[in-house]
Amino acid sequence: MEIRSASLIDINELAQLFDAYRVFYGKDADLARAKQFLTKRLNQNDSTIFVAEVDNTLAGFVQLYPLFSSTRMQELLLLNDLFVSKMHRGKGISVKLIDAAKAYCRKIGACGLSLETEKNNTIGNQLYPRTNFELDTEHNYYFWACK
Numbered sequence: 001m002e003i004r005s006a007s008l009i010d011i012n013e014l015a016q017l018f019d020a021y022r023v024f025y026g027k028d029a030d031l032a033r034a035k036q037f038l039t040k041r042l043n044q045n046d047s048t049i050f051v052a053e054v055d056n057t058l059a060g061f062v063q064l065y066p067l068f069s070s071t072r073m074q075e076l077l078l079l080n081d082l083f084v085s086k087m088h089r090g091k092g093i094s095v096k097l098i099d100a101a102k103a104y105c106r107k108i109g110a111c112g113l114s115l116e117t118e119k120n121n122t123i124g125n126q127l128y129p130r131t132n133f134e135l136d137t138e139h140n141y142y143f144w145a146c147k
Contacts, residue, residue: 001093003100006049006061008042011035013058014051021061021083025118048077050100052084052093060084062097064104067114074111077101082115082124098131116141 006014015035023029041047041063052060063081068074079101084093105113115133117124129135 001059001091001096002053003050003096004053006042006051008039010051010058011039011042014038014049014061017058017061017083017085018081020085021081024083047080048104050097050104052088052097054088054091054093058085059088059091060093060097062101064101064113066110069111072111075108077105077110077113079113079115094127095131098127 012035015031015038018038019029019031019034022034038049042049046065048064050062050064051058060083061081062079062083065078065080067076067078069076079098082094082097084097101113113133115128117128119125
């Protein structure tokens with residue numbers, strides 16, 4: 001298994017994984033739009049994507065978006081997407097992808113990684129504490145949707 005940065009060469013396989021990730025979260029499949037979205041992210045260099053490659057096939061990915069912490073006056077990374085294909089789960093790939101995200105965070109001098117997941121995501125809610133993420137129980141998170 002190899003964990004590496006994604007590039008446009010990976011776009012077709014990566015879009016398939018990304019589309020499966022979206023379907024996991026209840027969205028309709030849209031492979032063409034997934035490919036377009038990821039191509040734009042990579043071309044504009046506005047996210048960092050690491051992929052796990054197993055036997056010349058992409059098995060999973062993690063996508064990070066840059067944010068900023070005003071109080072810390074440092075960059076903060078949002079671990080927005082983490083996904084491993086069904087046939088590759090249970091092999092420690094998600095932990096290796098998180099480790100790559102942490103290493104990248106340290107490399108660029110960011111102050112940390114932030115993430116959110118649904119309360120009913122049993123796997124994620126077991127994985128993140130195991131990889132030393134701490135559940136924030138002191139803050140309320142709000143969201144406004146532009147309609």
